[in-house]
Amino acid sequence: MSNQEFPLVSVITPSYNQADFIQETIDSVWAQDYPNLEHIVIDGGSTDGTVEILKKYTHLGERFRFISEPDRGQSDAINKGLKMANGEFIGWLNSDDTYLPGAIRKAVDALREHSDWAVVYGNAYHINQHNQILNPYPIKPFDRKRLFEFCIICQPAAFLRRNIFEAVGGVDETLHFCMDYDLWIRISKDYPIGYINEDLANSRLHPSCKSALRMVDTGLPEIIKTSIKHFGTVSNDWLFHYLKHHSEIGGLWYLNLFKSNKLFGKTPEISRQNRYPDKWVSPRFHNTIRIHPQFPLHMLLIQGINDMFDDLQCTVFVNGLHSRSCPVAKGPFVLEIPIGSKESECVVDIYSSKQIVPFDLGINEDTRAICFRVDDVIPLSSEEYKFYKEFQKRPPYLLNWLYRNRRPTPLL
Missing domain, CATH: 3.90.550.10 (Spore Coat Polysaccharide Biosynthesis Protein SpsA; Chain A)
Incomplete structure (x- = not known):
């Protein structure tokens, strides 16, 4: 032929x-x-x-x-x-x-x-x-x-x-x-x-292919964006594939990604904050949280690094009322602060027991009163917090939880 x-x-x-x-x-x-x-x-x-x-x-x-x-x-x-x-x-x-x-x-x-x-x-x-x-x-x-x-x-x-x-x-x-x-x-x-x-x-x-190098930081955000664009949501299969094979990136990374795409609904979010651009916080760390009535605020997660103090204590006030006191470990830390609030807005102030002014100590020219660095502040609904806790278990537990608690309905 x-x-x-x-x-x-x-x-x-x-x-x-x-x-x-x-x-x-x-x-x-x-x-x-x-x-x-x-x-x-x-x-x-x-x-x-x-x-x-x-x-x-x-x-x-x-x-x-x-x-x-x-x-x-x-x-x-x-x-x-x-x-x-x-x-x-x-x-x-x-x-x-x-x-x-x-x-x-x-x-x-x-x-x-x-x-x-x-x-x-x-x-x-x-x-x-x-x-x-x-x-x-x-x-x-x-x-x-x-x-x-x-x-x-x-x-x-x-x-x-x-x-x-x-x-x-x-x-x-x-x-x-x-x-x-x-x-x-x-x-x-x-x-x-x-x-x-x-x-x-x-x-x-x-090792040098795109699927290996960009699988998580580029891959999953694009998949979620694409799936939501065409189907209105993303499947549990997609989420579990990444959660099972790429858990090393950490639960907080996934929480932020899921929140930004509203995979758990219109959950609580930070609307105002006085954290400095370089992530240091003052002795009064102020956060205002916007809350949708269907998704009350359940927990506040704070991830940071305490470089300076061995016995740092923080006191938490919620809407001006004393809530609790908690120690902040030396080095990297994650604070879990329970806060039950159904109001449309919640103000959380965290007061530190110790502070330094680097200029006064001859460290550098920084004249701010600072306490520790905060990498992330994530206000969570009850479902988001349950996901975070399940993430810390073995993948089969997370799989079972996803399929019991999240039932996405695609627009086919």
Whole structure:
């Protein structure tokens, strides 16, 4: 058969400093048994020898094209490649991932057989830097509710119709981690997505890959933002995946993230505070807390560092009334201050038993009266505090608590 009898497939590869793997990626494209291909590599200005590797393939002429210039990240690179693509179908293969034999032919056959499918995807594996299989990617046959629960599509194992890819506006360039998840959600709102039970690709996990370096600090916030944008909430499966595998970042980090996205509702929040910009506090540490009537204030968590005093005591006043006294340990500390308040506003003042003025002691030019540093102040509802306490237990307890107490209803 001639190439004209096969629809052109454009494989787009975003790349930046992946010289260790990109040759394997490219070779996996040209090892395919599908005759009508073009491969477009959008390199972000690599300095590690990637460009020299790309130049080895210029003998393929227009079938292999690349540009190397600074860009705004992976999403920008994908959209650049989409504008350069001529194919009816698009494959998106990152510069450290690989296709398995026959992947493109199987995907094209499925898309031609199912003319209504906008995307087809198959099975995939996680591999390491030595091409050893770590585990199968958690693929499931497509269902929009399953997509809400988790990303059931492995991006290198997915192929798209170019006209649909363009119709939905390409990849969201404001996203730097879950742009593929966002893409599948947007496409699935208006177009069918199909699954074939075929092994199509390998997704590589290694110490310098984005999935390892940005999994938590960029990954989870983007997933929550994306899921809320499209579904109105985020699934417990997503939350538990991170809580189980990335507990080292700490419960307070998760609490702040969940509060900022209102995952437990309109819970109490700090509206005014006299903490200094460098996190030091004065002998009277003042906090005003805004409270929604449905989510009363239950507990105030204060995380900080007491560098100076061995026997520091703090006295807590709530709305001008004495509440309690508590010791502040030397070094890092977390204070848990019970406060039951249903009022729309609550004022908490914390008075320290000791203070210093650095200038008076000849330490530096600082003339403030200071006591200790406060990294975080988190007012909690009862449910948020229960989550915090469950976080300190083993993951199975947290999983059970999440599924008993949080029942998100997605907008499907």
